[in-house]
Amino acid sequence: MTRPSAVPPPVTAVLDASSRWLPARMGAVEDVLRDQVGGQGEPLGADAAATLAAGGKRLRPMLVLLCAGEQGGDAALRAAAAIELVHMATLVHDDVLDQAPLRRGVPTVAATSGRARALATGDLLLSRAFALLAEAGDGRSVQLLADASVALARGELAQRHDAFDLSISERRYLDRCRLKTATLFECACLLGHDDEHLRRFGAEVGLAFQLLDDVLDVSGPPERTGKARGTDLLDGTVTLPLILAIGSDPGIAEVDLQGLDTESAAALCDRIAATGALEEVRARALAMVAAGKRELQSSGFAPEQQQLLALVADGVVQRYS
Amino acid sequence: MTRPSAVPPPVTAVLDASSRWLPARMGAVEDVLRDQVGGQGEPLGADAAATLAAGGKRLRPMLVLLCAGEQGGDAALRAAAAIELVHMATLVHDDVLDQAPLRRGVPTVAATSGRARALATGDLLLSRAFALLAEAGDGRSVQLLADASVALARGELAQRHDAFDLSISERRYLDRCRLKTATLFECACLLGHDDEHLRRFGAEVGLAFQLLDDVLDVSGPPERTGKARGTDLLDGTVTLPLILAIGSDPGIAEVDLQGLDTESAAALCDRIAATGALEEVRARALAMVAAGKRELQSSGFAPEQQQLLALVADGVVQRYS
Numbered sequence: 001m002t003r004p005s006a007v008p009p010p011v012t013a014v015l016d017a018s019s020r021w022l023p024a025r026m027g028a029v030e031d032v033l034r035d036q037v038g039g040q041g042e043p044l045g046a047d048a049a050a051t052l053a054a055g056g057k058r059l060r061p062m063l064v065l066l067c068a069g070e071q072g073g074d075a076a077l078r079a080a081a082a083i084e085l086v087h088m089a090t091l092v093h094d095d096v097l098d099q100a101p102l103r104r105g106v107p108t109v110a111a112t113s114g115r116a117r118a119l120a121t122g123d124l125l126l127s128r129a130f131a132l133l134a135e136a137g138d139g140r141s142v143q144l145l146a147d148a149s150v151a152l153a154r155g156e157l158a159q160r161h162d163a164f165d166l167s168i169s170e171r172r173y174l175d176r177c178r179l180k181t182a183t184l185f186e187c188a189c190l191l192g193h194d195d196e197h198l199r200r201f202g203a204e205v206g207l208a209f210q211l212l213d214d215v216l217d218v219s220g221p222p223e224r225t226g227k228a229r230g231t232d233l234l235d236g237t238v239t240l241p242l243i244l245a246i247g248s249d250p251g252i253a254e255v256d257l258q259g260l261d262t263e264s265a266a267a268l269c270d271r272i273a274a275t276g277a278l279e280e281v282r283a284r285a286l287a288m289v290a291a292g293k294r295e296l297q298s299s300g301f302a303p304e305q306q307q308l309l310a311l312v313a314d315g316v317v318q319r320y321s
Numbered sequence: 322m323t324r325p326s327a328v329p330p331p332v333t334a335v336l337d338a339s340s341r342w343l344p345a346r347m348g349a350v351e352d353v354l355r356d357q358v359g360g361q362g363e364p365l366g367a368d369a370a371a372t373l374a375a376g377g378k379r380l381r382p383m384l385v386l387l388c389a390g391e392q393g394g395d396a397a398l399r400a401a402a403a404i405e406l407v408h409m410a411t412l413v414h415d416d417v418l419d420q421a422p423l424r425r426g427v428p429t430v431a432a433t434s435g436r437a438r439a440l441a442t443g444d445l446l447l448s449r450a451f452a453l454l455a456e457a458g459d460g461r462s463v464q465l466l467a468d469a470s471v472a473l474a475r476g477e478l479a480q481r482h483d484a485f486d487l488s489i490s491e492r493r494y495l496d497r498c499r500l501k502t503a504t505l506f507e508c509a510c511l512l513g514h515d516d517e518h519l520r521r522f523g524a525e526v527g528l529a530f531q532l533l534d535d536v537l538d539v540s541g542p543p544e545r546t547g548k549a550r551g552t553d554l555l556d557g558t559v560t561l562p563l564i565l566a567i568g569s570d571p572g573i574a575e576v577d578l579q580g581l582d583t584e585s586a587a588a589l590c591d592r593i594a595a596t597g598a599l600e601e602v603r604a605r606a607l608a609m610v611a612a613g614k615r616e617l618q619s620s621g622f623a624p625e626q627q628q629l630l631a632l633v634a635d636g637v638v639q640r641y642s
Contacts, residue, residue, distance in 0.1 A: 123443075143455035150448040
């Protein structure tokens with residue numbers, strides 16, 4: 001299992017293109033994050049700092065800062081840090097359930113410190129996000145983030161509710177992806193700047209991100225994704241590649257997901273791929289990214305800001321190309 | 322295992338003494354809670370509604386309403402509901418770990434719907450609490466509740482960190498109780514009314530509540546507490562009765578908590594009780610309640626309001642007498 005580099009190429013492209021101001025602002029977000037997870041007493045310090053150090057793409061904070069623009073002040077920094085705290089909280093809580101030994105190539109809190117501490121660490125990261133925004137009296141941001149956080153939990157509940165159900169519709173799948181993933185991207189844009197075009201940009205890019213993630217689960221390769229192919233299938237999570245594959249190969253609907261093991265899950269991945277479903281899902285994701293970019297053009301945003309946001313959107317795609 | 326009645330006697334006493342206004346206000350809080358947990362999609366509806374219906378004493382919302390007083394408006398109602406949502410979230414998350422089959426006599430979310438849904442339900446209840454306050458633009462309340470929620474998680478982390486460590490000091494135990502329990506009582510009072518005496522009242526009563534809870538874990542009887550004696554000991558949670566007992570019977574410090582089973586835990590409870598530690602902890606809790614009531618007298622609050630709050634404080638003690 002390879003350890004992803006701390007800053008993946010697409011993000012680097014955005015940072016390069018905005019070297020005048022964005023890298024310094026992203027550094028300031030890291031400082032806020034370190035402040036927030038530090039100074040909470042030794043046990044948390046270690047666990048949360050490890051989660052923080054494990055990195056990640058920081059896509060959501062970057063969207064906040066880019067939408068706020070070069071002149072965005074401390075409010076944008078705080079919002080950028082707060083949205084990453086919420087995202088980190090969901091990752092730590094996911095690990096409570098999955099008992100995944102590694103995330104982003106480093107041991108998870110659940111693996112290092114046990115489920116109990118991982119659960120409390122997630123609760124703490126989530127609470128800290130709201131405390132950070134509330135301290136600054138930023139009511140609008142609290143509301144946006146609280147609503148997004150509600151959506152995340154609802155998406156998770158929907159996913160668990162639909163688990164192992166091969167009859168769920170494409171529409172239900174998309175609704176779940178909006179709740180689970182797109183809403184937080186949308187929220188990132190709105191935290192940066194209150195604009196309907198930016199909101200739609202975030203929603204499209206976020207949805208594309210989830211679709212492409214679901215393609216990767218089927219396509220692998222594990223050396224690049226850091227997890228076995230078919231992990232979603234083993235969890236009973238029915239995703240768009242599977243839904244579309246059933247359309248062309250109805251026999252797939254007879255598979256008992258609950259009876260899968262690693263080997264038969266990989267075989268099912270091959271069967272899904274053979275239907276051409278992965279190409280279709282990729283194409284749909286690209287169409288979403290394109291729609292998102294069109295929203296930018298309608299936004300009246302400064303060309304440089306549009307260009308940087310478009311680079312983020314491209315980055316989401318490139319990671320999976 | 323007996324199922325506690327929905328409204329325990331001490332709470333009834335407060336409602337009786339304030340029949341002119343409090344029962345109607347508490348009913349309005351239930352309406353807000355039902356609104357908040359309903360309408361979130363079917364899967365949540367069922368789980369969260371079950372948690373809600375399982376009742377509980379609603380001590381924290383009652384403190385909010387009493388501190389806000391008869392003229393407290395919608396802000397007090399929302400704050401009362403929000404603090405109960407946070408409290409419910411912690412209970413649902415506790416059940417993720419403990420895999421307790423029952424809480425308050427009814428099946429837990431974790432038992433009914435599995436750990437994954439319980440985890441997401443807890444996240445949702447917590448997020449909803451902040452969304453509820455943020456919608457109304459109540460920044461001060463968001464801040465108070467977020468800080469309290471951070472403290473809860475820190476208390477939980479401290480407890481897990483200290484688990485099975487018989488050398489922890491009384492001071493460390495009290496610090497943990499403040500984080501885990503007293504802060505939310507304190508927060509309830511401050512949400513109702515910004516007053517330093519009320520804050521201290523809440524802190525004293527909350528700390529007493531935790532001390533008496535820890536006495537009950539040792540004393541039982543299980544028919545009244547709804548759980549086996551020594552549940553904390555089996556979890557490795559070192560509480561004040563145990564710490565004081567070691568002072569008079571140092572041999573207890575040699576016990577290997579990790580090797581306890583239900584039977585040896587009950588025997589250890591007897592050994593702790595034999596030292597007189599339970600009486601001492603009870604006496605300290607009563608002293609805290611008395612100190613809390615003195616704060617009320619210094620508060621300059623209307624006598625009726627003082628009297629009602631004193632009844633809540635007495636209720637905390639009576640439940641355990």
